[in-house]
Amino acid sequence: MKKSLCFCLLTTILGVFMIVSGTFLSFLSSYREDVKEQKTIAMSIKNEYASFNDKTQSFRNELEKFEEVFGTYFEDMQKNEDVTVETLNKIETILKETNESTTMLKKACQEDYINDPEIIERCRIFQKNYETMVNTYVKMILGYNRAVEKYNGWNKVAPMNTYTSKVATSYIDYDKDGIYLGAN
Secondary structure (H helix, E strand, C coil): CHHHHHHHHHHHHHHHHHHHHHHHHHHHHHHHHHHHHHHHHHHHHHHHHHHHHHHHHHHHHHHHHHHHHCCCCHHHHHHCHHHHHHHHHHHHHHHHHHHHHCHHHHHHHHCCCCCCHHHHHHHHHHHHHHHHHHHHHHHHHHHHHHHHHHHHHHCCCCCCCCCCCCCCCCCCCCCCCCCCCCCC
16 A cells, blocks of 8 residues: 555656646747747838838939938929939838838837837937938928919919829828827
8 A cells, every 4th residue: 555655646746747747838939939039020120121221212312312412492393303203202212112122111110019229219210310300201291282283273274284293192100199280
């Protein structure tokens, strides 16, 4: 009887040990997988952020070009119409490429489980810059169209066409803070 009690006790202890070991190994495996996934996400964010940074620089350059060629006088508007529309098309292309190339960045920056301070900062900067970029574009299109409408009221002989955006038509509050950066 003592032998069977010892055997049962030993089997129970061995079973509990195996269950605890299995649980610990499962937890360790999940932890390692999460760490690996975090590193992969962090690298993807760094890469897409670098690409986004390049796009914002191109956007700024084209915006400066637009401001140079888009005249405040009606005669300048007529004279520079082709260059202005070409610049608007380039800006729209940059914004479209930005939308396409930052899908993972947009998704990852919405997650709450990111714990790397550098990545959190990049996400915060991305959200602010993306919102500013889109809202600046929308503001620019609205301003251009208002100026064209005034021009068309002044010059009925050779009217200009307003610009219709295929990318963004209204202001966004990307980070949902109640402030529309770039819209003012």
